[in-house]
Amino acid sequence: MTVPPEFGIRESDLTEMVVPSNLRSAKEPERRIVRAMVRNGYDPETTFGLKLALEEAMTNAVKHGNCNDPSKSVVVRYYVDPRRVVVMVRDEGCGFCPENVPDPTAEENLERPNGRGIMLMHSYTTRVCYNRTGNEVWMLKEKSPPPQPTR
Amino acid sequence: MRPPEWSCTMEQPSSHLKIRRSDDFSLVEFADRKILEELSIQEIEEELTRLVEGQMGLKLVLNFKNVDHLSSAALSMLLKLNRRLEEQNGQLKLSDINRQIFEVFKITRLNRIFQIHDTVEDAIAGFGRV
Numbered sequence: 001m002t003v004p005p006e007f008g009i010r011e012s013d014l015t016e017m018v019v020p021s022n023l024r025s026a027k028e029p030e031r032r033i034v035r036a037m038v039r040n041g042y043d044p045e046t047t048f049g050l051k052l053a054l055e056e057a058m059t060n061a062v063k064h065g066n067c068n069d070p071s072k073s074v075v076v077r078y079y080v081d082p083r084r085v086v087v088m089v090r091d092e093g094c095g096f097c098p099e100n101v102p103d104p105t106a107e108e109n110l111e112r113p114n115g116r117g118i119m120l121m122h123s124y125t126t127r128v129c130y131n132r133t134g135n136e137v138w139m140l141k142e143k144s145p146p147p148q149p150t151r
Numbered sequence: 152m153r154p155p156e157w158s159c160t161m162e163q164p165s166s167h168l169k170i171r172r173s174d175d176f177s178l179v180e181f182a183d184r185k186i187l188e189e190l191s192i193q194e195i196e197e198e199l200t201r202l203v204e205g206q207m208g209l210k211l212v213l214n215f216k217n218v219d220h221l222s223s224a225a226l227s228m229l230l231k232l233n234r235r236l237e238e239q240n241g242q243l244k245l246s247d248i249n250r251q252i253f254e255v256f257k258i259t260r261l262n263r264i265f266q267i268h269d270t271v272e273d274a275i276a277g278f279g280r281v
């Protein structure tokens with residue numbers, strides 16, 4: 001899958017990293033992206049949100065996509081500028097259908113221990129897209145506009 | 152509100168948790184700022200399970216004052232702990248959750264499941280009201 005057109009960047013803008021499929025290695029892309037966000041002037045709140053969404057995407061890739069198989073890899077592509085952050089995470093799994101994940105905020109699911117990762121990814125980013133297979137997720141986080149001065 | 156009086160205070164050295172016990176309740180502080188990684192969450196879960204195991208009616212406060220990041224895996228661990236305590240007629244209360252973390256509880260609507268208090272003192276006082 002190529003960059004969703006509404007994300008407003010070109011393929012050539014992206015930096016790619018391939019990391020071993022384990023949760024420790026999965027931290028490295030997060031560190032680099034957060035560093036780039038700090039350099040580009042993102043506030044701690046926005047950084048917190050992106051970090052949370054990315055953490056969930058990486059955990060899903062390692063645990064569910066690659067089934068904790070250490071011989072597999074996770075591909076991360078990212079782009080950061082002062083207006084937006086784009087992150088793609090792809091695993092080697094056979095994918096899933098995001099529409100089939102039950103809503104964890106529905107009354108009957110509230111006490112179920114699992115199923116909140118995808119919901120948090122949606123909540124903390126501007127846009128989330130999956131490829132047709134469901135093993136590649138694209139997330140866009142736009143910088144919130146500064147509050148308008150009150151007169 | 153006066154600070155809690157510990158009839159028996161015990162510090163337990165552990166990699167992830169600081170545990171203090173009184174006759175009436177237990178207070179747990181997270182040593183880690185981030186409750187994110189699967190591995191550390193598993194270890195935290197094991198430590199908490201050991202703490203509550205067989206403790207019928209245990210009143211437990213989890214103090215989040217050191218925590219500035221968490222993940223859905225941590226929420227899952229808290230839900231399992233809450234369920235376990237309920238099965239043992241115990242109670243779980245959370246305290247000192249910062250604004251960003253509280254937002255995670257609100258977004259997931261788990262603020263409806265957990266009893267969340269501003270401070271440890273409020274949480275302890277809350278035990279008396281139930």
